[in-house]
Amino acid sequence: MEKLLISGPSRLEGEVRISGSKNSALPILAASLLSEGTVRISNLPHLNDVTTMIDLLNCLGVELLIDEKLGIEIHAAKIDEFTAPYELVKTMRASILVLGPLLAHFGQARVSFPGGCAIGSRPVDLHLRGLEALGATIKIDGGYIEASCENRLRGAHIFLDKVTVGGTENILMAATLAEGRTIIENAAREPEVVDLAHFLVAMGAKIEGIGSATLIIDGVEKLGDCDYKVMPDRIEAGTFLVAAAATRGRVKVKDVDPSSLESVLAKLEEAGATLEVGSDWISLDMEGRKPKAVDIHTAPYPAFPTDMQAQFTAMNSVAEGVSTVVETIFENRLIQVHEMNRMGAEIKIEGNTAFIVGTEMLTGAPVMATDLRASASLVIAGLCAQGDTLVDRIYHIDRGYECIEEKMQLLGARIRRVPD
Ligand code: EPZ
Numbered sequence: 001m002e003k004l005l006i007s008g009p010s011r012l013e014g015e016v017r018i019s020g021s022k023n024s025a026l027p028i029l030a031a032s033l034l035s036e037g038t039v040r041i042s043n044l045p046h047l048n049d050v051t052t053m054i055d056l057l058n059c060l061g062v063e064l065l066i067d068e069k070l071g072i073e074i075h076a077a078k079i080d081e082f083t084a085p086y087e088l089v090k091t092m093r094a095s096i097l098v099l100g101p102l103l104a105h106f107g108q109a110r111v112s113f114p115g116g117c118a119i120g121s122r123p124v125d126l127h128l129r130g131l132e133a134l135g136a137t138i139k140i141d142g143g144y145i146e147a148s149c150e151n152r153l154r155g156a157h158i159f160l161d162k163v164t165v166g167g168t169e170n171i172l173m174a175a176t177l178a179e180g181r182t183i184i185e186n187a188a189r190e191p192e193v194v195d196l197a198h199f200l201v202a203m204g205a206k207i208e209g210i211g212s213a214t215l216i217i218d219g220v221e222k223l224g225d226c227d228y229k230v231m232p233d234r235i236e237a238g239t240f241l242v243a244a245a246a247t248r249g250r251v252k253v254k255d256v257d258p259s260s261l262e263s264v265l266a267k268l269e270e271a272g273a274t275l276e277v278g279s280d281w282i283s284l285d286m287e288g289r290k291p292k293a294v295d296i297h298t299a300p301y302p303a304f305p306t307d308m309q310a311q312f313t314a315m316n317s318v319a320e321g322v323s324t325v326v327e328t329i330f331e332n333r334l335i336q337v338h339e340m341n342r343m344g345a346e347i348k349i350e351g352n353t354a355f356i357v358g359t360e361m362l363t364g365a366p367v368m369a370t371d372l373r374a375s376a377s378l379v380i381a382g383l384c385a386q387g388d389t390l391v392d393r394i395y396h397i398d399r400g401y402e403c404i405e406e407k408m409q410l411l412g413a414r415i416r417r418v419p420d
Helices: 022-034 048-059 093-106 125-133 165-175 191-202 234-246 258-270 306-317 336-341 372-383 395-400 404-410
Strands: 003-008 013-017 038-042 063-066 072-075 108-112 137-141 144-148 157-159 181-185 206-208 214-218 226-229 250-254 274-277 281-285 322-326 346-350 353-357 366-368 385-392 415-418
Touching: 003 372, 013 404, 022 038, 022 048, 022 072, 022 093, 022 165, 022 191, 048 063, 048 093, 048 395, 093 108, 093 125, 093 144, 093 165, 125 137, 125 165, 165 181, 165 191, 165 214, 191 206, 191 226, 234 250, 234 258, 234 281, 234 306, 234 372, 258 274, 258 281, 306 322, 306 336, 306 346, 306 353, 306 372, 336 346, 336 366, 336 372, 366 372, 372 385, 372 395, 372 404, 372 415, 404 415
Parallel strands: 013 250, 038 226, 157 181, 366 385
Antiparallel strands: 003 385, 003 415, 038 072, 063 072, 108 144, 137 144, 181 214, 206 214, 250 281, 274 281, 322 353, 346 353
């Protein structure tokens, strides 16, 4: 299994182009199952998770054309298979997002029950309750979710007990073809949910309240063709900006939507960064200064995103001062702290809070990645460490960051992939 070798310390300087958003691409690919026509999707990131979702669509019998830039043309109207198999779902939980579209368009779906992962149990009860409210019959049999509906799904007034990105997306997709009106209260407002809603509207869906916590969907008979470009990956952009702040560097990220990162940019300014923002770019300059420690409290959008927590934990471990990081979304998402402490970080965990005392310099060490964003935070820690850091289990990082070592090398990092 390959590893990433980082020789620190490195200061990141230069420009980097941001890829399409993983967490927008995955629901949009799943939503293509709703269309009677042909959808063309561009700006898909070259990531293992996107490949897995494409494999899943193939498995369902979808007609697919993929060009050399990973632009994809999908025609799903005539599929004859409705099962998302365990072998695929176990590698990517987001496979659950085909449940709503298959049910709404074909009246049936059989999806392997997604397990938990390193960051938490990741239940899908809210997905299932929402789809049942729309009239689906759902049972669990042999580790599979078996969902069906006699005729069309029927619109309903749904109150989500918790803000759930995937739950909102599954119910939203299903509601576009349900009979009548669906109202989703306490809906997730993440930019990726907004991007999905725009894709659905482009296919002919009727959705109001996009970007708000109350989505109103008037079901239509069918959805048709569309051409759609996936939004930029705000978490990839945020990751490079935090890495620049942690290494006292100067980086410009291009092809990004600054409005999707406002809570993150506020924290970077609090850390002492000088920021400039354009229509599709953000530049950060530490002017050689050490970052100041900043307190983090994750919560649903527009508050600070949980997907940026691990990266800021790494920055705080080499920042000036003390800080707390409170993780409120997932029950086990401070797990990367233990690996950072092996690099000389001074972090204590009590419940869902990490207490961090900034140190002058970390020390390179062999470390192990546990999940996608934790692996990115270990790369950042390696950039801030004296000596070599060898990050193991980097298949996690390949799920969510396109060519991370090439992009980091372009910014001056001494980082390379090494065989086991
Ligand atoms: C999405 O996961 C993202 N993944 C995650 O990004 C992200 O961290 C998360 O949203 C929160 O923003 C994709 O979009 C593919 P949730 P999702 O449902 O939809 C609980 C990354 O690193 N919950 O919003 O699975 C759940 O346990 C990944 O790119 C229920 O209790 O997250 C969690 O505590 C990691 N019942 C909270 O809600 C449910 O039915 C938020 O989860 C569903 C969720």
